[in-house]
Amino acid sequence: MVLVIVLIVLIVGSVLFHFLSPWYLTPIASNWDMIDDTLTITFIVCGFVFVAINLFMVYAIYKYRYRKDRRAEYEPENKKLEWWLTAFTTVGVIAMLAPGLFVWAKYVEVPEDAMLVEAVGQQWRWTYRYPGADGVLGTVDTRNINATNPFGLNPDDPNGQDDILVSGPEVHLPIGGPVKMLLRSKDVLHDFYVPQIRAKMDLVPGMITYFWFTPTKVGEFDVLCAELCGSGHYNMRSRMVVEEEADFQAWLSTQPTFAQMLAGTGTASGGTLVEQGEQLARDQGCIACHSLDGGAGVGPTWKGLVGKNEILIDGSTVLVDEDYLKESIVNPNAKLVKDYAPIMPPAQLTDDQLDALVAYLKSVSG
Helix, strand or coil, X not given: CHHHHHHHHHHHHHHHHHHHCCCCCCCCCECCHXXXXXXXXXXXXXXXXXXXXXXXXXXXXXXXXXXXXXXXXXXXCCHHHHHHHHHHHHHHHHHHHXXXXXXXXXXXXXXXXXXXXEEEEECCEEEEEXXXXXXXXXXXXXXXXXXXXXXXXXXXXXXXCCCEXXXXXXXXXXXXXXXXXXXXXXXXXXXXXXXXXXXXXXECCCCCEEEEECECCCEEEEEXXXXXXXXXXXXXXXXXXXXXXXXXXXXXXXXXXXXXXXXCCCCCCCCCHXXXXXXXXXXXXHXXXXXXXXXXXXXXXXXXXXXXXXXXXXXXXXXXCHHHHHHHHHCCCCCCECCCCCCCCCCCCCHHHHHHHHHHHHHHHC
């Protein structure tokens, strides 16, 4: 009888937890309510099976509980029961799979008037690219990636000269129109995920993947990496800003084109050297691994870093000065600090950018 009571409590508690749980879906902000409906159908089918099986177990345990005057009966086969189980299982599987296949067909059927936006993932940051006035994105190749061409665009492709490049932590979109997100990885497997959009897709090295959606609510939403991509995975975040068309166009006009970046006029030059370095640190994802307040992180904290002697993995020490900082940024494995894994990717920066980043690092070091 104790097991019967435990199973009943489990059934009632599970059902109540589902309906009263505070950890439920975030409010939707796109056209993909069909995905919510598919999840609901899956919950209903799985929930019904869960309750039915456990109630049957309660019935069987109670009805066939041990009695001294009862003998076990042997029934090796029951064709009628097998047919019922086969039929119910088939219906349940179809009920779960059919809606998903229907939604998937819509998911990969991109509207012809969808706006193109490319999201580029790398450990551990997001960058974005928009087509220019010609509406066509230029071709890319990882062999073209360098300090002045971090997106790897083909400099000889005329379609790429007016491409708009966003190195900052935000991707802006106009409300109400379909958007096709092209996804590209520069290193390992990532996944572009915005919970409120209900759409996500893996970024596979060597491939261009995609999905589409229509933003339906103005606001700011977190962009997450939903695929374990290394030690800094938890901090690989960005923001999706959905706004009115006029605000979107105003923001887009402030972003540099590929031609401007090649000419050296597409990087932020306003503000002091330290302010430029602060922007670079955020754009490059440095503070995803290095704390500014002395807290533990994937890499050494920047607070109090300059001027100290770091112990290296071979037991030697090195003075943290400007030369060491620059070497560690462009060649992180040259001198490995004790107790930290060699996971920092080399930064591809121009000399001016390197000077700005070191100036900011020295300022926050104190």
